[in-house]
Amino acid sequence: EAQVTQNPRYLITVTGKKLTVTCSQNMNHEYMSWYRQDPGLGLRQIYYSMNVEVTDKGDVPEGYKVSRKEKRNFPLILESPSPNQTSLYFCASAVVIGAGELFFGEGSRLTVL
């Protein structure tokens, strides 16, 4: 089954404790992206990757890091989480952006205390 898998789905952590949210897709998509969803603000892009070893900042990259060492994986790293990073995070992938739809993961709800 074609899917984008994120883990963990739910996480409560404390300020400053490094964490990684994993994202994996099994569709051989070139493009992958991370979004955060906050009430009233819709989805805002954090980072995206056009292909392996090619990543770039989206609209709200501060406090986040990513890597794309393999085509299927695109982890999101919060080196020192802060309460303003409490949000719902979605990973998405596409064959190529704009040529078709984005496929989204189930979401990861992160709470930073």
Next chain:
Amino acid sequence: AQSVSQHNHHVILSEAASLELGCNYSYGGTVNLFWYVQYPGQHLQLLLKYFSGDPLVKGIKGFEAEFIKSKFSFNLRKPSVQWSDTAEYFCAVNLYSSASKIIFGSGTRLSIRP
């Protein structure tokens, strides 16, 4: 800066009512347009898309949208809503000149009274 506006933040309708959700974008060039739906507790999924051709596009579950270039709009419609249409709806725009970006609107929450 390019932006996507969804002016209706929360819409409440009764079953069988007609629906129209507004979406406007600010960009003068060629665009690809999308509507995504997020059912409660689920991830976003594509409802319909417009790339070129007939400006009236049909999607899943009886939804349709009309691209009006002169108004920079891509409004979503459904003639008769059902309780199961309760969800959040996001309009999204891909700038044809940008290979990297889809811009999402802030979303419209649709609540259907049974």
